[in-house]
Amino acid sequence: MTGGADTTLHKRIRSDIAERILSGDWAPGHRIPFEHELMAQYGCSRMTVNKALTPLADNGLIVRRRRAGSFVARPRIHSAVLDIPDIQAEITGRGEPYGYELLSRKIRTASRRDNKSLELAVSGRILTLQCLHRASGRPFAIEERLISLSAVPAAEAVDFTRTPPGTWLLGFVPWTEAEHKISAINTSKASAKLLLIEPSVACLSLERRTWRGDDPITHVRLTFPGEAYDLVARFAPRGEKA
Known part of the structure; x- marks a missing residue:
């Protein structure tokens, strides 16, 4: 040759x-x-x-x-702070019973706001999901997710009443890049009611987008009561050791 x-x-x-x-x-x-x-x-x-x-x-x-x-490979996010979390695995890993409820599921044409969230260049069909995760019977997080059906057509046939979308995506949909945005918020009255907290209680919001090459896969917003979730990173100094 x-x-x-x-x-x-x-x-x-x-x-x-x-x-x-x-x-x-x-x-x-x-x-x-x-x-x-x-x-x-x-x-x-x-x-x-x-x-x-x-x-x-x-x-x-x-x-x-x-x-x-x-x-x-199961790609890892390029960050010293966060991996892509599987909430079900995190809760069961703590030794707590895990609970999950699909609150809503819709398929629709992406709006201008959806296009901004998913960084879509043109309108397309998306799957919208709202879920509630529980730990030991207590509300742990609200999940609001958009999935691009042009990037992940198989998602349309998945029974998300039985399988949490984050768990399914991590197991079956490869991704090459991810982005996290973390903020402290006071959530809406509707979300506070689901989380069994007062609207004035501080919550942690974790927004994440993932891509496969140039194609956006999903945008998700996870809302946690401030007391329920910690972001922990362990670092070592660069250069010479002390």
Whole structure:
């Protein structure tokens, strides 16, 4: 194989794998074909396959494990403060019973406000969800979520009365970039009633947007009573140790 052909082929292999991941065809944790399987599929050398996989690992799309193979990565947010939280896992991880209720579900055409929240360039169909999460029977958080159905068409068929949307998205929809906005708020009377607090009580608002490549996936606002949620980060000083 000539050098030029090798260059073209390893880029095509890399592009083919990236497309399967970014389209959602291969979910997080999916094992991609072994190197020898890719060699047979594309009729190329192990070096060509390695040149295709290395940038995918460097960019965080795959994880390569010796002897086990390569797997679609579960990308982590580029922040020292926050990961993408799975509320159900957090509550059960504390040893508390988890409760969940879907309050509303609608499919509609995105409004101008939705386009701003999701950074959509044009109007499209979106799924809107409002949910209530409970810990030990007490209200823990209100979730208000928009999902772009052009980016995640499978969301339309999911029964979110049984499955929390955040848990489903983390398990089945790969993302490449996320953004968090954190603020202290006094919530609306309707939200305060759901949270069983007075409207004057301070709440923590966590807004998050996620993208897959250039495509916006979801925008969510989580509202927590101030006493219910802590943001914790542990740091080490850069440079020389004290």
